[in-house]
Amino acid sequence: MSTGGGATEPRRILRVRQSAGVRRWLRESPNAVVLLAIVVGALTGCGALVFRWLIEVFTNAVTGFDEYPGRGPSLRLPGLGLWFLVLAPVVTGAIYGPLVYWLAPEARRLGGTKESSNPYADHGAGVTSRITAVKTLGSAITMGGGGSVGREGPMVAIGSAVGSAIASVFRIDSARMRLLIACGAAAGISTAFNAPISGTFFAMEIIIRNYTTRSLGAVMLSSWTAHVIGKAVIGEAPLFPMPVMHADKLTELPVFLLVGLAAGLVGIVFARSVPLVARICDWVWRGPEWLRPAVGGVLLGLLLLALPEMYGSGYPVLANAIEGHYGLALVLVLMVGKIVATSFTLGIGGLGGVFAPTLFIGAMAGTAFGLIVGELWSDASSPAVYGLVGMAAAFASAERAALTGIVLIYELTRELTLVVPLALAVAMAALVARLLRAREMESEMREVITAAAVAREVPEPIPITSSPAEAAAALARSPHNLLPVVDGEGHYVGCLSSHDLLEASGARVTLINGLITHPTTVPPNAELREMLDTLAFQGGAPVLGDDGNLVGWLVYEDLLARVYPS
Template sequence: MPSTPTGAGAGSIAFRWCIKTFTRLLSGHDDYAASPGADNPHVPWLGPYFVLLAPVIGGLLYGPLVNRFAKEARGHGVPEVMLAVAQRGGRIRPKVAVVKTLASALCIGSGGSVGREGPIVQIGSALGSTLGRATKVTEGRMKLLVACGAAGGIAATFNAPLAGVFFAMELILGTFSAEAFGALVLASVTASIIGRAAFGDNAFLNLPGFHVDHLAQYGLFAALGVVAAVAGVGFSRFLYLIEDACDWLWRGPEWLRPAVGGLALGVLLLALPEMYGVGYPVLQKATESGYAVGFLLLLLVGKMLATSLTIGIGGSGGVFAPSLFIGAMLGSAYGIGVHHLMPHSAGAVGAYALVGMGAVFAGAARAPITAVVILFELTGEYSIILPLMLAIVLATATSRLITRDTIYTLKLRRRGIDLEGPAPGARIGTQQVGAVMEALPSSLPASATLADAADLLSLSGHGTLPVVDGAGDYAGVVTAQAVAEALAEQPEDAPTRVGQLAEPPASVTAEQPLAQALHALLSAAGTGLPVLDSEHGKPVGWLSHQSALRAVHKAP
């Protein structure tokens, strides 16, 4: 296990070194966004027009590299890791780590307006998968190693050990367990130590202390959370709209697409050079109220277009940093606006920029814990934590109301992949629940005593039975474990009737694909679940582990 975070930490160092090296070679600056519009000292006779050529040169280098050696290195990387964990047993080809490092560094260094979190997640995960294959671990351990690689990469790159842990749990594994948490913490801490040794222990942004002085500010932050959710979802939709447009327009070989598309990106960079690369200096200036509202909104739209175009033409890079950038522009513009309307109670503009960053990411990715923790760690700013949490939770809820997909899962769903569904070729999952369910066992009346319930449960062969109320309506299920625990209790107010223990399990319907129902079945407390009629919500059958396995024999 220690080899994975060590590799992820070393990989993050190599990746950041590559980004800086290619940026210097192709722009003549450590970070061109810090001095937008400046000449390239390597070719001063071109003036600022060198940005027309930089993306083309970068595309000519990373386009053939990705197309020849690892096509999955194209794009923002996180969806591919999520797919590998959900449906491919955590298997990622070793060459992905090398190809992704070079391709993303070349893309960012040549002006691609993308982030480095997606690449480092894919790089770290590929290293974890490679270690798992070398040591021949079980599939469960392989997935955990992949998540550890992702956590280590995030922790080392952003100096954010806690964020690395929660990013891996929320987005990569999608579950929480004490074992996984312990392994991810170990990986994240180890990688962070390596990263701090190389980059120092410095906060991502240097911000003054923010304080909420008026209760009215909480309402303003809450409204910002809702607006940011719309911006986050809009960014997701716009990203794939531009990608579809690029797919429709391009008719040549894929290896040449980044270079030809780089011409369009170069024109955009010439008009708005602040879009060059990741853009952290521009983000920092926005949090310091360095731009007027009109220019902030221009930068917001420009970032959406630049990032979407970079990925649409076949570039390689993440969408986390662009979502932070968009959030900072939106939050700053919002903060300036409310400051003019409520000059005595609105508070600092920078606070709205910080909250906007977390809320837009939460709206796009729907990872609220990660959003809260990573903003805290990237800024070292705890004083704004309550408004940040409020806005992020509201942004997540609003995003869920607007769309079922996140910026990561939408990429997969567009390719016909459902992370909750069966993997291609799987023998279980394509059938409907109604085709494999068993007959419904006898129900327990809610008025039955626990002693009677214990007798019926012991004779039924099921660890769970449905419960009906006095009117004969379905009230939930009761498990043998719940009855046994209740019978062992001594207090006078301990449950005495089955109805007091009945709880509705996760809903499973007869028309539902078996793959989706399996998630509910595996997390159920008993040995089976009632299958409900989708129209009336009444039990019509029973799904057990055995009935699910019988689907294997029915599968073609």
């Protein structure tokens, strides 16, 4: 009499083969990218909206406003008057400080838009979900308590983590993983600014760099998917109210080159001040890291008491400046104040992005320039025009994304007469940034970069005696798709990739011996050219010492970060 077990086994095998077939199609089919891009865009759009809601919740809990207008007492704590500005960053710092320290100290390193996306090429879903969750919550608390940072960096982090997680779940190769990360970053910017074209250009300029029509299509699809979701929930309201403006005077065009020069230099100053202040805070602080945001919050609160306009992202204040409600002196004070406030917020351990502060600082620089020109030339364009041009120029120099700066301002304003002034100013700002960057690189390249200086710690190796199931578990825990294999004495014998292991899932493999590959290795003294040649054909490279043992693990992103530090 049959027990039915004979029929169950073939069905189980069929399901396993069907699952493997779906995974193979997602990894290898060009058409699969379309589906994955839509999924990444949809999930990122939803995640970004949740993050936006969290910021409003925490800001409202402290101030009584969804976005603090930069003046007046808290509606929640009216008895404190403006002194709530001192209390808010201290209390919120006491909340997110321990949260970050105990759950994800890595989140502190992801402050800007580039930093929020590029590292995810090296991490799997198990790591990025933890870091991103902590960064998302910590950023919302930081901004709710007055931290002078932006929401765009965390939104990019959410999208990048979504792309990385999906790529890790389906064991997609590193090239497609980078594409999905770019899709997520584009979706994050699209939701943040209600600007899908800007999201596309941002991802192509910052992450993809060298792209094809297929990758452009995937990124654009993801960005528009997130835009549709955001539009359905929050509507088409602009980032802030835009005054009526025109920039159609040919005789004024040379002036915009000077605006680009000024705002570009200010953007560079800001980009350098953030890591500089962080290093100073590291040097000064001697207490426990989890307490640092609360103690630093006292000084941040005093700064907010003196200049309440620095509270949060500052978009209401930016709108007032663009609309001409502030004089020249106050605009300049706000520009310098934002540089100090944002740098200090991040330096004491606060979480958030620098995209919005960069736009704020550029807008103040441009508006100040416009006010001066207006005093000297009665027929000049309004200060609003100069402020918006300054926004694009500062972003282009600080983030090295010229096209994104131009497209973003056009999408926000839909004013065609701004395109030529934007192009001139951004070109000048990008040129200044490039010239300054070239001088830095000449100095940096005098120091020889070796594999030993760039390599990260060796990932946990797989014993050669492991079964396929044990190897699969090790790969699932690891942020890498390729792991070293060692013999019984701990000596390196090769590598095992998740792709090769998955391909062998239908065969009767009891040990991993036959699945081991031998990727090109590099010695500790390998220099830049050798490392580039090796990484051009594989996602990672083992660094082997003279005795043949592993001393490090080299990945492309670490090499890029060393040659082109942000």
